[in-house]
Amino acid sequence: MTVRRLKIARAILISLLLLMLRDRSMAQVLGDVVDISEDFRKLENVYFIADRVIGFDPATGRGTLEWTRYMRQPSMSFNKIDLPFVRVRSNEFPATEYDQDPALPFAITFVSPRTIRLRFATRAVEIKDEPSLMLVSVPPHDGSWKIEQTAQGVTYTSPYGRVRLIKDPWRIEFYDRNGRLLTRTQGLNDPATFSTPTPFSFVRRARDLTHSVAASFELAPDEKIFGCGESFTRLNKRGQKIVLYTRDAMGAQSQLMYKPIPFFLSSRGYGIFVHTSTPVTFDFGQSFDQRATLYVGDEFLDLFIFLGDPKEILTEYTALTGRSPVPPLWSFGFWMSRITYKSEDEVRDVAAKLRQYRIPSDVIHLDTGWFETDWRSDYRFSKTRFRDPMKMIADLKRQGFHISLWQYPYFTSKNDLYREAVAKGYAVRSENGRLPAEDAVIDFSNPEAVRWYQSLIADLLKMGVGAIKVDFGEEAPLRGLYASGRTGFYEHNLYPLRYNKAVAELTRQITGEAIIWARSAWAGSQRYPVHWGGDAENTYSAMAATLRAGLSLGLCGFTYWSHDVGGFVERAPRELYRRWLAFGVLSSHTRAHGAPPREPWAYDEAFVEDFRRTVELKYALMPYIYAQAKDSSAHGFPMLRTLFFEYPDDPTSWLIEDEYMFGSDLLVAPLFEESDARQVYLPPGTWIDYQTGKVYRGGQWHRIAAGPIPIVLLVKDHAAIPHAKVAQSTMEIDWSAIELRAFSSDGKGVAGLVTLPGEDVKRVELEPSANGFMLHVDPFKGKVRWSIKGFEAR
Numbered sequence: 001m002t003v004r005r006l007k008i009a010r011a012i013l014i015s016l017l018l019l020m021l022r023d024r025s026m027a028q029v030l031g032d033v034v035d036i037s038e039d040f041r042k043l044e045n046v047y048f049i050a051d052r053v054i055g056f057d058p059a060t061g062r063g064t065l066e067w068t069r070y071m072r073q074p075s076m077s078f079n080k081i082d083l084p085f086v087r088v089r090s091n092e093f094p095a096t097e098y099d100q101d102p103a104l105p106f107a108i109t110f111v112s113p114r115t116i117r118l119r120f121a122t123r124a125v126e127i128k129d130e131p132s133l134m135l136v137s138v139p140p141h142d143g144s145w146k147i148e149q150t151a152q153g154v155t156y157t158s159p160y161g162r163v164r165l166i167k168d169p170w171r172i173e174f175y176d177r178n179g180r181l182l183t184r185t186q187g188l189n190d191p192a193t194f195s196t197p198t199p200f201s202f203v204r205r206a207r208d209l210t211h212s213v214a215a216s217f218e219l220a221p222d223e224k225i226f227g228c229g230e231s232f233t234r235l236n237k238r239g240q241k242i243v244l245y246t247r248d249a250m251g252a253q254s255q256l257m258y259k260p261i262p263f264f265l266s267s268r269g270y271g272i273f274v275h276t277s278t279p280v281t282f283d284f285g286q287s288f289d290q291r292a293t294l295y296v297g298d299e300f301l302d303l304f305i306f307l308g309d310p311k312e313i314l315t316e317y318t319a320l321t322g323r324s325p326v327p328p329l330w331s332f333g334f335w336m337s338r339i340t341y342k343s344e345d346e347v348r349d350v351a352a353k354l355r356q357y358r359i360p361s362d363v364i365h366l367d368t369g370w371f372e373t374d375w376r377s378d379y380r381f382s383k384t385r386f387r388d389p390m391k392m393i394a395d396l397k398r399q400g401f402h403i404s405l406w407q408y409p410y411f412t413s414k415n416d417l418y419r420e421a422v423a424k425g426y427a428v429r430s431e432n433g434r435l436p437a438e439d440a441v442i443d444f445s446n447p448e449a450v451r452w453y454q455s456l457i458a459d460l461l462k463m464g465v466g467a468i469k470v471d472f473g474e475e476a477p478l479r480g481l482y483a484s485g486r487t488g489f490y491e492h493n494l495y496p497l498r499y500n501k502a503v504a505e506l507t508r509q510i511t512g513e514a515i516i517w518a519r520s521a522w523a524g525s526q527r528y529p530v531h532w533g534g535d536a537e538n539t540y541s542a543m544a545a546t547l548r549a550g551l552s553l554g555l556c557g558f559t560y561w562s563h564d565v566g567g568f569v570e571r572a573p574r575e576l577y578r579r580w581l582a583f584g585v586l587s588s589h590t591r592a593h594g595a596p597p598r599e600p601w602a603y604d605e606a607f608v609e610d611f612r613r614t615v616e617l618k619y620a621l622m623p624y625i626y627a628q629a630k631d632s633s634a635h636g637f638p639m640l641r642t643l644f645f646e647y648p649d650d651p652t653s654w655l656i657e658d659e660y661m662f663g664s665d666l667l668v669a670p671l672f673e674e675s676d677a678r679q680v681y682l683p684p685g686t687w688i689d690y691q692t693g694k695v696y697r698g699g700q701w702h703r704i705a706a707g708p709i710p711i712v713l714l715v716k717d718h719a720a721i722p723h724a725k726v727a728q729s730t731m732e733i734d735w736s737a738i739e740l741r742a743f744s745s746d747g748k749g750v751a752g753l754v755t756l757p758g759e760d761v762k763r764v765e766l767e768p769s770a771n772g773f774m775l776h777v778d779p780f781k782g783k784v785r786w787s788i789k790g791f792e793a794r
């Protein structure tokens with residue numbers, strides 16, 4: 001082949017590659033997720049790789065970082081094409097107005113002795129603090145870190161770790177208190193390799209000249225990664241690529257997420273929060289095993305790095321982004337629902353039957369059918385099917401029932417509210433600035449739109465409704481124009497947080513209670529509980545995926561979480577429904593919901609008995625649940641916890657994804673197949689079967705059979721678990737009579753947490769006595785009649 005033909009062939013090959021890559025970016029259909037990592041493989045983009053510090057003030061943590069210019073150039077070898085980085089000269093005109101290798105601001109500051117903040121600008125703009133909906137306030141500045149400076153770099157030290165800045169070549173390293181390297185940034189030649197993993201860099205996109213950033217960090221060979229929001233994939237995210245972009249997941253077994261959260265924690269002893277609302281992609285060693293790369297659509301990179309064990313990391317993270325207030329006591333009771341109750345007669349009938357069959361319950365939820373036209377959310381009860389909704393709500397409240405109502409933030413063109421929302425500018429505009437393409441999506445970045453929307457809901461709450469179901473919210477238009485002055489590129493992920501906030505703040509204002517029932521979320525949404533896991537399939541696989549998702553979300557600071565017991569899509573299979581209900585009652589909030597029938601009496605008499613027995617377990621445990629809720633909220637901890645959250649020093653606990661701790665003292669292992677026994681790993685210590693009294697040694701696996709309630713439930717040795725007499729609603733619980741059950745395999749003392757409505761959480765201790773156990777100190781000084789019961793070992 002002649003040189004000329006070779007050049008022509010090469011040009012054709014490059015053109016085809018460019019067309020292929022461009023087509024991938026243009027082919028996106030409405031609702032597809034935005035994967036920022038794709039920006040870092042395109043030949044037409046310009047890459048700027050972090051290179052060296054050319055100025056830095058250790059006292060302020062402010063400096064200037066030079067970014068060297070590269071492009072990807074196709075390289076052929078041995079019948080393959082690679083895309084390595086190649087150093088290039090500037091291509092802008094006039095050349096005198098643009099830097100070949102820009103020197104841009106960066107900052108290392110400290111929020112606390114455990115929290116480091118890194119900020120990088122990809123344009124020549126000042127780095128400064130700005131208000132953020134994701135943060136509870138402007139992060140404080142901690143001046144306790146000691147500074148040591150050398151010619152090569154700067155080291156900052158606190159009692160909990162060390163941060164080392166190396167100037168040339170630029171690198172930042174993070175160490176724990178013992179001097180062990182936790183992670184460090186990764187440059188172009190870290191490590192030396194024939195591959196081309198993405199270095200710490202930013203890209204200038206050829207399609208619009210905006211920037212994306214790639215923050216690359218080293219992964220240790222045995223490192224495990226957890227979090228990222230309500231992710232249905234494997235619990236350990238190592239080896240996965242997670243696209244953090246809110247999307248109606250349409251189920252519980254794909255990579256799509258209703259609640260992506262740009263936060264994760266590592267088994268090495270650190271966590272990272274990417275403070276942005278743009279699309280984000282986390283590549284945890286999928287593309288290159290030694291590297292975690294955080295791809296961020298923002299032109300400004302803002303990272304918070306936390307040092308410590310999982311509890312310490314979550315305490316720090318939630319101090320920044322907020323903690324969940326404790327929802328009202330009644331919300332911890334059982335929620336009876338289906339899609340959908342359509343009339344007052346149906347609602348009154350299900351309430352009557354719940355009491356007739358003596359199934360404890362506190363909430364009846366009305367889904368999409370309480371309007372005149374199903375799904376047409378106009379915030380008015382149907383006049384033909386609801387005779388007197390206010391009287392119905394009042395009557396049911398006297399019986400111990402609260403009403404929850406469904407709605408969503410989209411108005412179809414047949415909805416009368418559509419015209420009002422569009423006429424007054426309350427809807428997100430399409431990218432051409434005109435009317436919405438189809439549905440009118442409420443623009444929650446517009447304060448006037450928020451007030452209008454809240455006025456629609458306010459009448460319902462004043463009528464006596466207990467909670468609003470904050471459904472959907474994942475599909476705010478990506479290319480829409482918002483009142484904030486930004487497009488959906490910044491507002492799409494932020495939309496659930498604005499939506500959650502609007503309903504939660506109004507609910508608290510009118511009812512005084514912190515409660516919504518939400519499906520979508522972003523960082524900070526934990527301040528507005530409760531969230532549930534979306535439209536799961538009616539399978540054991542979906543049930544297991546739902547648990548993984550709940551555990552992942554809990555590791556992102558969400559204290560409260562629920563799921564549709566039995567799965568959502570179709571009628572729940574009988575045996576699946578039994579096992580899923582047991583998992584449901586041992587969650588912070590419990591709702592049976594999905595395609596009808598959901599009422600237990602629609603199955604058979606034996607099922608009703610099983611259903612009642614299982615729900616009664618939650619009501620008996622309500623003093624334990626309520627105390628654990630208050631304690632968890634105070635610290636930003638989840639109520640459903642991975643085993644390693646309580647046992648971080650136990651290596652096997654980091655591997656378990658189908659068991660969990662419910663609060664600090666109960667271990668739960670759901671049944672994910674039609675068997676009455678399963679293999680259960682128990683962390684170190686001694687464990688006692690709640691249903692049978694059998695004692696097990698921890699730090700090993702056991703095959704354990706479930707009791708009458710189809711789930712494996714164990715109690716940590718030396719735990720005191722407070723119980724109440726089962727009541728038909730939380731309104732009827734007698735809090736003046738609490739039974740303390742002492743679980744002690746060796747007769748030694750026990751302790752636990754207790755609380756009463758309106759009281760703080762107290763620690764209760766029981767000492768061994770001649771007749772079993774006795775109360776050491778009455779934490780409520782006579783307000784409670786205590787009874788004490790020891791377990792019988794078998």
